[in-house]
Amino acid sequence: MLDYRFIKENLEAVKKNIADRNMKADADAVVRLFDRKNELTTALQALQQQRNTNAQAMKGKLEADVRARLIDEGKKLKDDIASMEAELAAVEKELDVQGRRIPNMAHPEAPVGKEDKDNLEVKRVGEPTKFNFEPKDHVQLGQELDIIDFDSATKVSGTKFYYLKNEGVFLELGLIRYALDILQKRGFTPFITPDVAKEEILEGIGFNPRGSESNVYTVEGEGTCLVGTAEITLGGYYSGTIIPKEQLPLRLAGLSHCFRREAGAAGQFSKGLYRVHQFTKLEMFAYCLPEESEKLHEELRSVEEEIFTGLGLPFRVVDTCTGDLGAPAYRKWDLEAWMPG
Structure with a gap:
């Protein structure tokens, strides 16, 4: 604010x-x-x-x-x-x-635009794989390998939920451990955070927990919400605390479930594992002095690039345009992996 x-x-x-x-x-x-x-x-x-x-x-x-x-x-x-x-x-x-309602000021170099097509590509790593056959998308592969089950999740929980099963469980756990190992070597303190946070914590981080446009699930009558990212719980960890500048920067890595309403058109028409209501995510978070923020932001980007590169994924880095930034964001780098199908 x-x-x-x-x-x-x-x-x-x-x-x-x-x-x-x-x-x-x-x-x-x-x-x-x-x-x-x-x-x-x-x-x-x-x-x-x-x-x-x-x-x-x-x-x-x-x-x-x-x-x-x-x-x-x-x-x-x-x-x-x-x-x-x-x-x-x-x-x-x-x-x-x-x-x-007033958004944070955007970085002066953030590209001005209305939506994701206006994002500026700044880097491309690797080339998309060329197949000599028609590749299957992750929905087909997940169902045929019996590692993802959308139909049973829809029956139990509603649309845009899923079960992971068999090797899909170990794949997710392996990816989490892979990323945690990299972050720990980079000096990040690992956390498993709560999945619920008080409304005042969300507001303090810059999220809107109420209203039809909110992407947040609220817990009725409790003054709490299901978190959409561990950014909320990591940001709230030191709420009301003065951190001596000699201790900065603090690098945190938070693992949590993430819950999002995905009420907009993008969520409505997405497919498979994209824009679901619940997923698991590992979040990088840093507390630092204002004059160190751009340097730390670049460091977070380099860690993410290391994770993608180690997995052999072709990807590009985009500088997110002003219209695609969330209200609290000053600047955002997005890494977009290429996926077949």
């Missing part, structure tokens, strides 16, 4: 960033509400000071008419303060709502 004063002092840049990201947010409303909040806060403090002065004056010996006048003034001040506190609370609530 951007600082309100930053939004006020960089209003045109913030509005351009909203437009570049193809998002709906009202930066002017945030500035207006921020100014009104400051006005009300100052006025309220003045009224509270008058109330204190009035109360102090009431402690001495007073003529009856003077005391009556002070009592009337005190009652009016009490009413005025209550009214102003109510208005201030309403303004602060609306400011929070509008402020959370």
